[in-house]
Amino acid sequence: MHANYHSHTWRCHHATGTEREYVEAAIEVGFDILGFSDHSPYVFPGGYCSGHRMYMRQTADYFRTVLSLREEYRGKIEIHAGLEIEYYPKFFKETLAFLADYPCEYLILGQHSMFNEIESGAFWPGSPTSDVRRLEAYVNTVSEAMEREKFLYLAHPDLLNFTGDGKDYDFWYRRLCRTAKACDLPVEINILGIATRRSYPDMRFWRIAAEEGNRVVIGVDAHSPAQMRDRNAYEKAEAIAAEAGITPERILGIN
Ligand SMILES: [Zn+2]
Ligand SMILES: [Zn+2]
Numbered sequence: 733m734h735a736n737y738h739s740h741t742w743r744c745h746h747a748t749g750t751e752r753e754y755v756e757a758a759i760e761v762g763f764d765i766l767g768f769s770d771h772s773p774y775v776f777p778g779g780y781c782s783g784h785r786m787y788m789r790q791t792a793d794y795f796r797t798v799l800s801l802r803e804e805y806r807g808k809i810e811i812h813a814g815l816e817i818e819y820y821p822k823f824f825k826e827t828l829a830f831l832a833d834y835p836c837e838y839l840i841l842g843q844h845s846m847f848n849e850i851e852s853g854a855f856w857p858g859s860p861t862s863d864v865r866r867l868e869a870y871v872n873t874v875s876e877a878m879e880r881e882k883f884l885y886l887a888h889p890d891l892l893n894f895t896g897d898g899k900d901y902d903f904w905y906r907r908l909c910r911t912a913k914a915c916d917l918p919v920e921i922n923i924l925g926i927a928t929r930r931s932y933p934d935m936r937f938w939r940i941a942a943e944e945g946n947r948v949v950i951g952v953d954a955h956s957p958a959q960m961r962d963r964n965a966y967e968k969a970e971a972i973a974a975e976a977g978i979t980p981e982r983i984l985g986i987n
Pocket of ligand 1: 744746
């Protein structure tokens with residue numbers, strides 16, 4: 733694997749390891765490009781701070797640290813500074829305005845929480861559900877985000893853990909794949925999901941993405957430096973792509 737743009741750090745409060753430890757691990761396994769994409773801070777009302785995201789006040793230090801490592805490791809590995817962000821329609825504009833003051837090179841869209849974590853009606857798409865309204869809400873929200881903002885790619889598109897009717901799964905996820913393709917946005921086979929045996933990557937989704945001709949990226953989604961070294965999980969991601977019928981030339985960043 734040549735490039736990984738999906739890595740977290742201790743700053744999001746649910747990952748471990750300093751930026752330097754991730755850089756050292758990435759060099760050790762032979763990456764040429766390492767992108768940091770820790771969980772973005774959000775401009776919530778009333779000064780609310782999420783307990784599992786970077787705090788707003790940590791943002792300056794995060795970018796300063798990554799950019800200084802970029803200089804230090806120049807010639808050994810190419811380092812990029814980005815963020816993984818949720819699409820919270822109510823706070824998106826304010827959050828982007830806040831981030832505009834920082835040298836953020838890219839945003840990865842990762843929708844772990846619907847509609848946002850402080851509002852009634854919010855839910856976690858990763859929890860199993862047979863409620864088609866949740867699947868619909870997830871696909872519509874992610875689609876709106878892709879059409880509204882330019883992202884590097886869509887992380888774990890298959891996160892919504894739908895246990896209901898296969899026809900509904902096909903209908904809504906096919907819609908998501910078509911929107912991603914129309915927006916020219918790659919979809920990610922997520923290695924963290926493989927390494928921690930989550931419901932994603934979901935073969936049902938990857939068969940649809942293969943049929944729809946989506947561009948694909950493999951993302952480590954490292955939450956520890958050790959996870960960066962998990963070559964076995966990376967090979968499984970390639971096997972999933974192959975089983976789904978996704979040809980290697982449609983997978984970005986592998987050579
Ligand atoms: Zn995380
Ligand atoms: Zn992530």
